[in-house]
Amino acid sequence: MSLLSSLFQHSFSHGVHPEGYKEATVDLPIQRVPFVSRYLMPLGQHIGVPARPVVKVGQQLRRGQMIAEPGGFMSTALHSPVTGKVVDIGPHRHQDGSFKLAIEIEADPYATQRMEPQPPKDWEAMPMAEFVSEVQRAGIVGMGGAAFPAHVKYSIPDTQHIDEVLVNGAECEPYLTNDHRLMMERPEALIRGTEILMRKLGARRATIGVEDNKPDAIALLRGLLGGTAIEVASLPMKYPQGAEKMLIKAVYDREVPAGQLPRDLGILVNNVGTVVAIADWFDRGIPLIERVVTVSGPGAAYPANLIVPLGTPVREVLRFCGGLKEETREVVMGGPMMGAPTASLDVPVLKGTSGILAFTEAETRTGTEYPCIRCGRCLEACPYFLNPSRFARLAKARLFEEAKGFHLMDCVECGSCTFACPSNIPIVQLIRTAKNNLRSRKP
Amino acid sequence: MISFLIAIGIMIGVTFFFGVLLAMAYRLLRVEEDPRVSATEGMLPGTNCGACGQPGCAGFAQAVVNGEIQPSKCSVASPDVVDEIAQFLGVDAGEAEKRVARLHCAGGKAQAHQIAEYHGFESCRAASVVSGGGKGCSWGCLGLADCKVACTFDAIAMNANGLPAVDADKCTACGDCVEACPKDLFELLPVNQRLLVQCKSALSGEAATALCSVACDACGRCAADAVPGLIEMRDNLPRIDYQSGLTATRAVTARCPTGAIRWIE
Numbered sequence: 001m002s003l004l005s006s007l008f009q010h011s012f013s014h015g016v017h018p019e020g021y022k023e024a025t026v027d028l029p030i031q032r033v034p035f036v037s038r039y040l041m042p043l044g045q046h047i048g049v050p051a052r053p054v055v056k057v058g059q060q061l062r063r064g065q066m067i068a069e070p071g072g073f074m075s076t077a078l079h080s081p082v083t084g085k086v087v088d089i090g091p092h093r094h095q096d097g098s099f100k101l102a103i104e105i106e107a108d109p110y111a112t113q114r115m116e117p118q119p120p121k122d123w124e125a126m127p128m129a130e131f132v133s134e135v136q137r138a139g140i141v142g143m144g145g146a147a148f149p150a151h152v153k154y155s156i157p158d159t160q161h162i163d164e165v166l167v168n169g170a171e172c173e174p175y176l177t178n179d180h181r182l183m184m185e186r187p188e189a190l191i192r193g194t195e196i197l198m199r200k201l202g203a204r205r206a207t208i209g210v211e212d213n214k215p216d217a218i219a220l221l222r223g224l225l226g227g228t229a230i231e232v233a234s235l236p237m238k239y240p241q242g243a244e245k246m247l248i249k250a251v252y253d254r255e256v257p258a259g260q261l262p263r264d265l266g267i268l269v270n271n272v273g274t275v276v277a278i279a280d281w282f283d284r285g286i287p288l289i290e291r292v293v294t295v296s297g298p299g300a301a302y303p304a305n306l307i308v309p310l311g312t313p314v315r316e317v318l319r320f321c322g323g324l325k326e327e328t329r330e331v332v333m334g335g336p337m338m339g340a341p342t343a344s345l346d347v348p349v350l351k352g353t354s355g356i357l358a359f360t361e362a363e364t365r366t367g368t369e370y371p372c373i374r375c376g377r378c379l380e381a382c383p384y385f386l387n388p389s390r391f392a393r394l395a396k397a398r399l400f401e402e403a404k405g406f407h408l409m410d411c412v413e414c415g416s417c418t419f420a421c422p423s424n425i426p427i428v429q430l431i432r433t434a435k436n437n438l439r440s441r442k443p
Numbered sequence: 444m445i446s447f448l449i450a451i452g453i454m455i456g457v458t459f460f461f462g463v464l465l466a467m468a469y470r471l472l473r474v475e476e477d478p479r480v481s482a483t484e485g486m487l488p489g490t491n492c493g494a495c496g497q498p499g500c501a502g503f504a505q506a507v508v509n510g511e512i513q514p515s516k517c518s519v520a521s522p523d524v525v526d527e528i529a530q531f532l533g534v535d536a537g538e539a540e541k542r543v544a545r546l547h548c549a550g551g552k553a554q555a556h557q558i559a560e561y562h563g564f565e566s567c568r569a570a571s572v573v574s575g576g577g578k579g580c581s582w583g584c585l586g587l588a589d590c591k592v593a594c595t596f597d598a599i600a601m602n603a604n605g606l607p608a609v610d611a612d613k614c615t616a617c618g619d620c621v622e623a624c625p626k627d628l629f630e631l632l633p634v635n636q637r638l639l640v641q642c643k644s645a646l647s648g649e650a651a652t653a654l655c656s657v658a659c660d661a662c663g664r665c666a667a668d669a670v671p672g673l674i675e676m677r678d679n680l681p682r683i684d685y686q687s688g689l690t691a692t693r694a695v696t697a698r699c700p701t702g703a704i705r706w707i708e
Contacts, residue, residue, distance in 0.1 A: 091645060097575020099645065343559035343574040366562065396564075398592075426564050433569040436625065 012249035014383045015238045016416045018174050018337065020213055024303040025177045025296050030185055032307045033320050035107050039311035040348040041067060041078050042094050042102040046147040048074030053103055059086045064115050064287055067103055070136050076149045077139040078103070079287040081309035083111035095333050095347045096340070102348075105311065118285025123196055128154075131200050138281040139288040139351070143273030144168060144179075144242060145334050147352030150274055154201065156263060163266040165197050165206040166251060167275055170235060170242040172211060173335025176355045178292040179272045181305045183210070183217040186276055187224055193279035194230055201268060206230040208272075209251050211237050239337060240414040244269045246383050258384075258410050273354075293349060295321045297336075299328030299358030308349045314356055315345040327360040336363075337415040370423040378417035378427060384410055388417035388427045395430035400437045408434055479532060480508050486528050488519040492595055494617035513537025519596075519615040541634045542616040544598075544609050548584040548628050549641035549703070551604030555583050555655040566592075568625040579654040582643040584628055593623035638691040640681050642703040647679040652701060659703035669695045 044050035051068035061067065061080040068078040084107040091099035107113075123131060135151040142148040156162055167190070171179040183190060194206050208225075210218050212234045221232045233251045240246055245256045248267055256262055262269050270278075273291065280286040289310055296303040301322035308317055314331070318324055324331070332339040333353055349356075378388040386407055394403040408431065417427045484504035491499040495516045497506050506512040507528065514520075514528040515537035522539065529536035559577035561570045567589040570576035576585045586605035598613035599620060607620075611634055621629040628643060640659065644651045647661035661679035673689040674681045681704060683691070693706040 093581070095574070097571075097573075097577075098581045340574055341559075343577050364562075426569075429564055429569055429572070432572045433564070433566060436572050437568055440625065440627075441622075 010250055010253045011236050011238060012241070012246040012383055014381055014385070014416070015240060015246070016381050016419045017237070018239055018419060020237070021174045021296075022177050022180070022213070024175075025294055025305050026180060028177075028181070028303070028305050030181050030292055030305045030307055033309070033312060033317060035082055035113055035309065036312055036316045037107055037109070038313070039081055039084075039105040039107065039309065040092050040102045040313065041081070041105065041311045042092065042100050042348065042350065043068055043071075043078065044094075044100055045078070045310075045350045045352065046076055046141045046149050048072070048076075048149055048152075050101065051075055051078045053089055053101075055086050055089075055103065057086050057089060061085060061105060063111075063113055064289055066137070066287070067105075074149060074152060075136075076141055076151070077137050077287070079139055079289050080105060081289045081311050082107040083113055084108045093344055093347055095342055095350060095353070097343050115286065121282045121285070123282045124199065126200075128200065134281070135278065137287075138277070140274060140277045140281065141288070141351050142271055143277065143291060143351070143354070144271035145338065145352050145354050147350070150270065150278070153263070153268060153270070154197075156201065160263055161266055162201040162203050162263065162268045163205070164252070164268070165194060165201065165203045166247060166262075166267055166269045167194055167206065167208040167272055168242055168244070168247055168269055169208050169210040169214075169217065169272045170247055171214070172237070172239045172241040173337055173339075173355070175296045175357050176294045176335050177296075177305055178294045178354055180214050180217055181294075182272055182276060182292055183208075183214070184220060187221055189276045189279040189283075190221075190272055191224060191228075191230065192283060193275035193277070196278055196282055197268065197270065197275065198229070203268070204229065207233050207251055209233045209235055209241075209247050211235050211241055213237050239416060239419075240383060240412075243383065243412060243414060258407065288351060291349070291351065291353070293317065293353055294355040295357075296355065297332075297357035298360050298363065299325045299331075300356075301325055308353075310351060311348045313346050313348055314342065317349060317356060318345065318358075324358050325360070328358045329361050330359045330364045332357045332359060337419070338413065366426065367424040369425055372423055372425060375422060377420040377422065381416040381420035383414065383416060384412065386411055388431065389425075391434065392425055392427045392430045395434040398437075400434045403434050404438055408438070411435070477508055480504050483507055483528055483532065486520075486524060486531070487517060488524075490519055490595060490615075492519060492615065492617040492619070494518045494615055507534070508532065510534065515539035518542065518617065542631045543611045543614040543634045544590075544616060544618075544620050544629045545632045545639055545707075546584065546607060546609065546628050547630060547639075547641055547643050548582070548606065548626075549657045549705070550580060550583045550655040551586065551602070551606040553604055554657045555580050556653075561585075568623075571625040580644055580658065582626060582628075582645065583655060584626065589623045589625065590620035590629065593619040595619060632685065636685055636691070637693075637707050638683055638695060638704070639707055640683060640704050642680065645679050651679070657702050660701060662700060664698040664700075665695050665704045668698060 049072040052071045053068045055067045063083045065080045067080050084105050087106045088104040092102040094100040132151045132154050140150040198206050218234050235250050290307050293306050293308045304321050330341045332341050391403050415428045487500040489500050495503050497503040514525045525536050556579035558579045561577040567585040567587040570585050575581045588601050590607050591599045596613050598610045599607045602608045616631045642659040644658045651658040651660045663676045665681050666674040666676050670689045696704050696706050
């Protein structure tokens, strides 16, 4: 039976198989990082319009209090991660290297930091519009890394209907184990959140897609879910399984056409962290003020899975984990495939920060770049069926407009092409350069 | 032997037939082109830089002949050539104000702090998408010469301090560097405007000077010393109103504590 089912197991085409490197943290229970003295909450932690501050400098804050309201529909609220006071609202260094407006909060060292228990919200009786605005007010965004405001996904036009809720527990990025640990430690919240979404969106079924390198999580969830409308799909390991469109292909064997969204196919995809955040808000009244972060990599002294209050400086998180080893050369925010190295350790942990990875010389060495030998491995790796080598060539020649004509903008920058390239060409970086150039063009 | 002659005969016949056809087409379908357009185009520099806003030199020649644009709008041609074109067409050459690309950053290797090292594709824009490129000041020049590569006229050279130096004589204000710079540091300014703010940092006070010794710390002294209306402090930077017609003097820069506002010799 297992042989038969493995024969019929679906997957998406192309993709790559990076080493997992998850052993360091996979069995470590999630720990809570102690409160530190200073927090930085940038107003733009999500894709879209930055939030608008509703507090003043000097104002006392309670943990979980809203400090910034949504700046528009494509925006979410921010909440204080800590009881304390606002000391500054001004430009501070963001993870992307630029200076962005942020609310600086000084924690009250004598506060208990306890949150008053809230009665569960009557989400079932809520009209859909109110449910959507509740999610927006809770500041919930996609926790997989992109930080796309969650409520936007739940705003389904009248002409469409969601049939399937797909919970993304693939966690295909090497090193990261935050989603895995969340599934292991908070399966009830995950199931509860999934049920809330199913009921509110009117979906018939739900599937939790998990890669088969997490057999314990699959077994645990299957044990809890027997007889319900939620099932667990065990997926063969492959990168980038966690990309929305790839996960849909792997689980349902359906393709989302370029330029369309999963909801056009009646599917809603949410990361496990997002679903748990939904359950926390509607059952316990806890807005998004902390998240699970994996600290790992050969440069990390003590790898760990941590609950980190948002806004905690990366330096403080690393200090809690025993600091960095001497030979560390690079600290990456997020996974090694899609994450970006940070230029400063003073930047805060944001809603989309899934990992803090410390790498040494051996992992960061890029190797000598050789000319493209037209081997086509990047084409075989690209899950979106694009031609990465052509993008790289055009970007080097600064022919960005021409690259756009070859669907440059459909690239999600998953990094499979760079991973596959035997000539060490920094393909994704060239693609990002080209996209950045095109976006900055003045009309 | 005879088949050989037949072949030649057919070829001559076919050639003659198409020749007549072409000659007729030339007569009946010909488009009258103003000979002045190609003559004007011949006088233009032929760089097709696009600085005039027209699609290349041919497009510019056409526009000049049609009277849509004045000859002086070609920023590459020398004043002599512009006069020559104006005389040839019998039009007004127009006012030509020479503009050059000026860099709004003076924080080279010696002045600005580097907080991380960038290793990767040698391009400012490529570096800027990786956490801003590792320079402490996120507004400053990354020094990886995207502007130099973009410059058609070889007017930009990277100096020892890691900043691009614009050769005002070679610069034609085509604007390629303005577009190439990911930090948007270039501005096309009239060459006789000597007062220039060489900083784009939005920080103020010590936060700004901690990152770069020649950053503008937004003290506002230059605005106070200048003729009222010439300099306005906005977003922690002095903004010079070059269109105001007010006289800028070197004295404005005298009390600048960091040298962010400069008088170009």
